[in-house]
Amino acid sequence: MRPVRPEISTWPAAEEYRRSWEARWERVGRAIIPIGLPAGAYEGAEYGAIIYGRGPLFLLELRDTMGAEAFERFLKRYAAEHAWRIATAESFKLLAEDICGCDLTSLFEAWVWP
Secondary structure, rough: OOOOOOHHHHHHHHHHHHHHHHHHHHHOOOOOOOOOOOOOOOOOOOHHHHHHHHOOOOHHHHHHHOOOOHHHHHHHHHHHHOOOOOOOOHHHOOOOOHHOOOOHHHHHHHHHHO
16 A cells, blocks of 8 residues: 655645746746757757746646646656657657546647647
8 A cells, every 4th residue: 555645736845846947937938938849949048947947837737637646657657668768749648648548639739849
């Protein structure tokens, strides 16, 4: 039996991390720049703001959409199946959809793809 743990979002450190991600994204005025662009496509402060700010916020949105338990199963399976492989946004999306039994196209269009 797994030990019961409080919801991560209630941990003080979790809120501090979220604020740091929001602050990073704010460096580019919360620009709606996709997180799935090639590294060279970002200009100036965009890379850090989008990849290290908007990127983690996307994962929170994905968790909220899938549900925490499904999201945890998804992350474990994705890490196991994609270890030492090149990750793609498409393989990430397909496995997430398989785990949650839902269509995540609109979420990925809003956050990941140009």
